Amino acid sequence: MIIPFYTPFEKYLEKSEDCYLYDTEGKKYIDFESGVWCANLGHNHPKINHVIKNQLKKSIHQGYLFRNRQAENLSEKIAQKTELKNGKSVFLSSGSEAVNLAITLAKQITGRDKILTTDISYLSAYGDGQNSQKNNNLIVIPFNNSYAIQNIDFSQIAALVIETGGASLGIIKFPDFQFIQKLEKQAKQNGVIVIANEVTTGMGRTGKWFGFQHYNVLPDMVTTGKALGNGYPVSAVSVSKEIAKEFDDAPFCYAQSHQNDPLGCAVALEVFRIMEEENHVEKGALTGVFFKKELEKVAKNHSGTIKEIRARGMMLALESQKEINSEKIHSQLFDNGFVTGNKFNTLRFMPPLTLPQKDVNQLIKSIKETLQLLK
Structure with a gap:
């Protein structure tokens, strides 16, 4: 058994590849945490x-x-x-x-x-x-x-x-x-x-x-x-x-x-x-700008739920209003196949610099759907 210094979800990781994680049941997750913010080039990189x-x-x-x-x-x-x-x-x-x-x-x-x-x-x-x-x-x-x-x-x-x-x-x-x-x-x-x-x-x-x-x-x-x-x-x-x-x-x-x-x-x-x-610093910066804009659109339409968006490059945060339980959002996103961070009512996004914009769009869609469930 593992000493419980942190509490994971009840899933076992089977495989990691680029921006994606797969559990033992074959379910795919998009990793918006880069592991513990380590895999800036994605997991299991073939050249590495x-x-x-x-x-x-x-x-x-x-x-x-x-x-x-x-x-x-x-x-x-x-x-x-x-x-x-x-x-x-x-x-x-x-x-x-x-x-x-x-x-x-x-x-x-x-x-x-x-x-x-x-x-x-x-x-x-x-x-x-x-x-x-x-x-x-x-x-x-x-x-x-x-x-x-x-x-x-x-x-x-x-x-x-x-x-x-x-x-x-x-x-x-x-x-x-x-x-x-x-x-x-x-x-x-x-x-x-x-x-x-x-x-x-x-x-x-x-x-x-x-x-x-x-x-x-x-x-x-x-x-x-x-x-x-x-x-x-x-x-x-x-x-x-x-x-x-x-x-x-x-x-x-x-x-x-x-x-x-x-x-x-x-x-x-x-x-x-x-x-x-492969110019990943520059590419990551551009994806970060796109990601921030998409989060700001969500925040504009959900001002009663979202307090603030903070971002620099591929380091982004969505802070909820104090009366909102962001852990519920975090857990729902995980169930929907998105690995994110959460602490002090703030969702954290620090994905690989290799993340495609289509994956950002999928997350944004899931956030919108999750916020609708809170209403």
């Missing part, structure tokens, strides 16, 4: 599977005494896409690992303990980034509240962790441009290391390669995961040339078993190659 099979024949895992071409090539690719020129990366397994390591590095460099973020952020399932009353070093300020910035003692803060799309809390909200600009400026003026947490918002999810690129800021570190491996567990901490030099001058030891594994790095390299060659 081919790379996995080839790499399996060579090397899956390595120790600490050899260099790794896959890791080095991937580091160069991430430096290019994040604009961290001549930066360096290390590769791990999960987003939580990456965020916690980035925070640890910031503490090591600055000699400070506090971490600053906003109340729409979810940094980590554990450790220094965990949202917990026991995490006394985490300072959380209200989302988009510029006045709160004035009351921060930046001299105690090691890192500002920016998350530019609050998905993990289920609400999907996007910070204002001026808020992020002001926060980043104050942080850098006070010697605080700026970390862009791109575990969820990276790899084309928001219509750009990385979410921070909507804000004209350049972080000192970038953490990636989830879609970096398109479902395969690989994550990264990428740092600027200046941060990397700090560890040349004062070496820091960090070692875990699955660090820079060639299989995960080979997968991530293929993900980048496919996304570049």
Whole structure:
């Protein structure tokens, strides 16, 4: 039996393919969650599977005494896409690992303990980034509240962790441009290391390669995961040339078993190659615009039920009015063959970037029918 940390529906998954999931009874579902927001290129991608099979024949895992071409090539690719020129990366397994390591590095460099973020952020399932009353070093300020910035003692803060799309809390909200600009400026003026947490918002999810690129800021570190491996567990901490030099001058030891594994790095390299060659960031952005417009049409005709539509790229939310039970809508959509997210009266849509517009139309039709049942 499985420890019930979350509650699934009473269906067993049999197969995943592109944007579609199939249960053991043969029923087809359109996946508007990309797994756990990982499969930006769709599930079971044949080109990625081919790379996995080839790499399996060579090397899956390595120790600490050899260099790794896959890791080095991937580091160069991430430096290019994040604009961290001549930066360096290390590769791990999960987003939580990456965020916690980035925070640890910031503490090591600055000699400070506090971490600053906003109340729409979810940094980590554990450790220094965990949202917990026991995490006394985490300072959380209200989302988009510029006045709160004035009351921060930046001299105690090691890192500002920016998350530019609050998905993990289920609400999907996007910070204002001026808020992020002001926060980043104050942080850098006070010697605080700026970390862009791109575990969820990276790899084309928001219509750009990385979410921070909507804000004209350049972080000192970038953490990636989830879609970096398109479902395969690989994550990264990428740092600027200046941060990397700090560890040349004062070496820091960090070692875990699955660090820079060639299989995960080979997968991530293929993900980048496919996304570049097939223009999935641009295609996903266009589908996102279409999707948002269709949701706004529904909201206009159901203002008594729908409070707000929020969207950026392929990261969309439909928030219901407070008196509406969105769990009923969520459950009905699942019964109708649509996998969506739901939390705090907000339906969440984060489908693969490969999603055809016809599948958006099917979902919109099902939402309309479901809303009619609520009347």
